[in-house]
Structures are given as C-alpha cells and as structure tokens.
Amino acid sequence: MKCDVSIIGAGPAGSIAGALLCQRGYDVHIVEKQHFPRFSIGESLLPQCMEFIEKAGMLEAVEAACFQFKAGAGFRRGEASASFEFSKKFTSGPSSTFQVPRAEFDQILAQQAEKQGVTVQYGTVIDGIDLSHEPILNLTSNDGTAHKLESKFILDASGFGRVLTRLLDLERPSNFPSRVSVFTHIEDRATSGSLNREETLIVVHPEIKDVWYWLIPFSNGRSSLGIVLPEQQYEANAHSSLLEDLKYWIAADDNMSGILSNCEFDMRVQKISGYSCDVKSLWGESFALLGNAGEFLDPIFSSGVTIAMKSADLAVGILDRQLKGESVDWESEFSEPLKQGVNTFRSCVESWYDGGFQDIVFSKNQSNAVREMICSILAGYAWDLGNPYVKNSKRRIKTLAELCRRQ
Numbered sequence: 001m002k003c004d005v006s007i008i009g010a011g012p013a014g015s016i017a018g019a020l021l022c023q024r025g026y027d028v029h030i031v032e033k034q035h036f037p038r039f040s041i042g043e044s045l046l047p048q049c050m051e052f053i054e055k056a057g058m059l060e061a062v063e064a065a066c067f068q069f070k071a072g073a074g075f076r077r078g079e080a081s082a083s084f085e086f087s088k089k090f091t092s093g094p095s096s097t098f099q100v101p102r103a104e105f106d107q108i109l110a111q112q113a114e115k116q117g118v119t120v121q122y123g124t125v126i127d128g129i130d131l132s133h134e135p136i137l138n139l140t141s142n143d144g145t146a147h148k149l150e151s152k153f154i155l156d157a158s159g160f161g162r163v164l165t166r167l168l169d170l171e172r173p174s175n176f177p178s179r180v181s182v183f184t185h186i187e188d189r190a191t192s193g194s195l196n197r198e199e200t201l202i203v204v205h206p207e208i209k210d211v212w213y214w215l216i217p218f219s220n221g222r223s224s225l226g227i228v229l230p231e232q233q234y235e236a237n238a239h240s241s242l243l244e245d246l247k248y249w250i251a252a253d254d255n256m257s258g259i260l261s262n263c264e265f266d267m268r269v270q271k272i273s274g275y276s277c278d279v280k281s282l283w284g285e286s287f288a289l290l291g292n293a294g295e296f297l298d299p300i301f302s303s304g305v306t307i308a309m310k311s312a313d314l315a316v317g318i319l320d321r322q323l324k325g326e327s328v329d330w331e332s333e334f335s336e337p338l339k340q341g342v343n344t345f346r347s348c349v350e351s352w353y354d355g356g357f358q359d360i361v362f363s364k365n366q367s368n369a370v371r372e373m374i375c376s377i378l379a380g381y382a383w384d385l386g387n388p389y390v391k392n393s394k395r396r397i398k399t400l401a402e403l404c405r406r407q
Contacts, residue, residue, distance in 0.1 A: 003029040003119070004323065006137055008164065010036065010120050012049075013291040013308035014157035015109035018118035020316040023096040026323070029149060030120045031139060034319045035163065036110055037103035039077035040159075041183055044200040044216045044302040045070065047086050048380030050094035052309035058112040065108055068219040069198055073378050077204035080362045083196075083275035090372040091381035096194045099200060099216050101185070101224075129154075129167050135286045152204075153319055154287040157312070160272075162293050165279055170289075176276035176298065176349070180234040182246050183271075184225030187264040188217065194259045197251060199304060203255045208233070210353045212300065213249070213256050225260070228299060231273055242269035275299075282338065283330040288315045300352050303345045306380040311338050341382035347393035349375060356401030363404040370400065 005021055007014045010032035017153075018028045053059050072085040081120040087095040098105075114120055123142035130136040137149045165171050188195070195201065197217040205211035211233060214225040227249045239245050246269055250256045275296060283295045291308025314334050322328045351357035360374060373389045385391045389400070 002150045003027040003155050006149050007155045007157055009158040010110045011106055011157060011159050012109055012305050013312045015113040015317055016056045016309050017155050017312035019116045020115040022117040024320050028118045030118055032120060032122045033125055035122045036107040040102035042304045043100055043102055045097040046302055046306045046380030047094040047097045048306050049309055050097055051323055052313050058109055061108050061112050066219055067100045070097045070099045071198045074196055074199040074201045075361045078206045082361050084375045084378050086379045088372055089375040089379050090387055091376040091384040099218060101218055103404045126163050131286055140214055155290055155315060156293040157290040159292040164287055172278050172280050174276035174278045178231045178274045179228055180231050180273040181226055181228045182242055184269040185222055186225050186269045187266055188223040189262040198278045205253055209355045242271055279325050282335045297346055299350055301345055303359060312334050314338055344382035344390050344393040347397050351397050351401055359401050359404040365407045
C-alpha cells in the first residue's frame with residue numbers, strides 16, 4: 001500500500017492531523033492498534049482544544065454528542081477551595097470545553113476524519129520500520145496478515161505506545177520523579193451541592209502535598225476518578241487490589257470521601273507508573289512525533305490532549321509546505337514552538353509538586369490581572385507569549401509562588 005502520509009494512532013492527535021491533511025488534498029492512512037471504542041484516560045479537555053477541533057471540521061459532531069460542558073477548574077485542599085472560570089482568562093479564544101469519556105470522544109474524531117477521506121486501519125500492529133528511502137511501515141493485522149505501508153512521511157500519534165520512539169531508540173529519561181496513577185470510572189451519585197459538574201475537580205491530600213486526586217464528571221452521572229502519588233508512597237500503602245488501594249486513599253481525604261460517599265465502583269481499576277517520558281528529538285528526516293508519542297509531563301493540568309492537538313496542527317502546516325517542495329526547518333518551526341507551551345506546563349507541574357503553584361491556586365489576595373493570566377494557562381493557552389507567565393514561565397511562577405506564600 002502507498003499513501004502520502006501515514007499516521008500511527010487514531011487518537012485525538014492522529015485524527016486531527018489526518019483531517020487537516022485531507023483538507024489539503026493528501027492521501028492519509030492511519031494505522032491503529034486497537035479497535036474503537038476503547039477506554040482511555042485524559043478525559044478533561046481544555047478550551048484551547050476547541051480551536052483545533054473546529055479547524056479540523058469536527059466541532060459540530062463533538063457538540064452534538066452532548067458531552068459534559070466544562071466552564072472551569074476547581075481545587076480543594078482541606079477547608080481551602082478555589083475555582084477558575086475560564087471566561088475570566090487573559091487570552092482570547094474559546095472559554096469553555098467538554099469533559100469526555102475518551103472511548104466515545106476518540107471514536108467521534110476518528111469517524112469524522114474518515115468522513116473527510118482519511119483511511120483508518122484498526123486492529124493493526126507495527127512490527128518494524130524502514131527509513132532507508134521513503135519510509136515503510138511493516139504491519140500485521142489481527143488475523144495475522146502481514147503487509148507494508150509506504151508513504152512520504154510518518155506522523156507518530158501513538159500516545160503512550162510510543163511506537164517510533166521504541167523502534168528508533170529515541171527514548172531518554174524524564175527528569176520528573178516516578179509517580180503512580182490509580183484510576184477508574186464510577187457511578188459518582190454526587191449531590192449537586194457537593195460537586196460542580198461543570199468543573200474538573202482537583203483535590204490535594206490534606207497532609208501530603210504531592211498526593212492529589214482528580215474527579216472529572218461526565219454528563220451521564222458518571223465520573224473519571226483517579227489519584228496520583230509518588231511511587232514509594234504507593235508501595236508503602238499498597239493493598240491486595242487496586243480497588244482497595246483507591247478506596248484507602250479516598251478515605252484519607254474528607255473532601256473526596258464526602259463527595260463519593262454513595263458512589264458505585266462498577267469498572268476495573270487500573271494503574272500506570274513511571275508515565276513521564278521524554279525523547280532525544282521530536283522529528284527526523286521523514287517523521288515527527290505528536291503529543292504523548294514524544295513527551296508526556298503529568299496529568300495534573302489536563303494538558304495532554306491540548307499538547308497533542310497543538311502538535312498535530314503545527315506538524316501539518318510544516319509538512320504541507322515540505323511535501324510541496326519548500327524548504328522547512330522542523331527544529332525551529334515545530335520542536336521549538338511546541339516546547340514553548342510544553343515548558344510552560346512543565347514550570348506549572350514542577351511548581352505544583354513543590355507546593356508553589358498550590359499556593360498560587362489557593363491564594364485569596366491575587367490581583368484580577370494576575371489571576372486571569374494564570375487562568376489562561378489552566379485553559380490551555382500555554383503558547384500565548386503575550387502572557388508574561390508564558391513568556392517567562394519558570395521565573396515568574398516561582399516569584400508569584402513566593403509572594404503568595406508570604407501572604
């Protein structure tokens with residue numbers, strides 16, 4: 001088989017990239033290991049995502065799915081609470097989004113890509129790659145049939161599968177400590193007074209600042225529930241099952257145990273560990289890495305899908321010019337601009353775990369202007385260089401955290 005561009009993975013980055021390329025007239029083939037719908041975490045979108053969804057011609061289908069409307073982010077730590085309404089942000093652009101069961105959301109995006117002309121081949125594993133001439137992927141379908149896919153360029157949107165990173169030995173250690181996440185979906189049965197369903201809720205453990213919980217309500221009365229904690233902290237309190245682990249930590253926090261006092265655990269609890277990852281390079285002569293296939297930081301600010309879609313949008317623009325014979329520079333036009341936003345999120349993640357960003361979030365004495373700038377980052381606008389907390393994120397966030405701590 002031959003095509004112009006082959007894409008590995010039919011998640012948000014792959015589907016968005018495929019649709020954008022088809023709009024430009026290219027023959028695009030997506031290879032997906034699993035069959036859809038399939039479970040995935042990363043259910044809390046950020047408003048910045050909506051620009052890419054609309055650009056890919058998928059907004060109408062997403063809005064028609066009746067996903068849970070998301071207007072902001074809520075935080076709790078003991079008796080302290082804070083809420084960031086995305087409508088009160090510094091950066092222009094969409095100010096709301098959705099909280100989505102990814103099985104349904106990803107399927108909608110993939111189907112929309114197919115409607116625009118993208119070929120999606122499900123249930124197919126990539127066994128090898130040949131980059132000696134035009135790139136060739138060696139594929140094996142579920143029925144054991146082996147075949148090859150030749151293209152002019154490969155976009156790896158395989159997420160945590162990190163296919164090209166593995167095949168081309170691009171992995172390098174992340175500088176983030178190893179953490180564990182335990183998660184599931186539940187029937188939350190939360191009362192209206194205990195949970196704002198239009199926010200993603202982040203709860204900090206009352207005594208351990210680098211242990212936190214997420215609760216992402218859906219429109220059907222269910223929620224995504226998870227906890228993130230250091231690996232050694234998890235091992236020291238491990239129980240006989242992941243369900244017991246999750247219940248143990250929920251019981252340790254009054255906020256979580258109160259909200260979930262009547263919830264029903266009716267799905268398998270899962271665990272991932274050591275999830276933060278990095279690569280030596282985000283691109284090569286005939287490939288580029290999108291989203292989590294390149295680098296993944298941490299789930300605390302729900303940045304994964306936003307970074308994935310941003311990377312897809314950036315890559316398509318550059319690849320279009322390259323396939324038309326123009327000279328392009330993937331480092332200065334793709335890697336460096338993408339990392340601008342990634343590093344903004346990185347500064348926030350690092351500050352979150354040392355407690356600084358938590359002090360910022362729960363501060364009651366911030367100016368409206370500063371709070372709007374922080375709100376913009378929480379809404380996903382991490383590439384807006386007009387925002388001082390984006391342009392000089394590490395230094396400014398550190399300074400702001402120190403000011404908040406003194407108050």
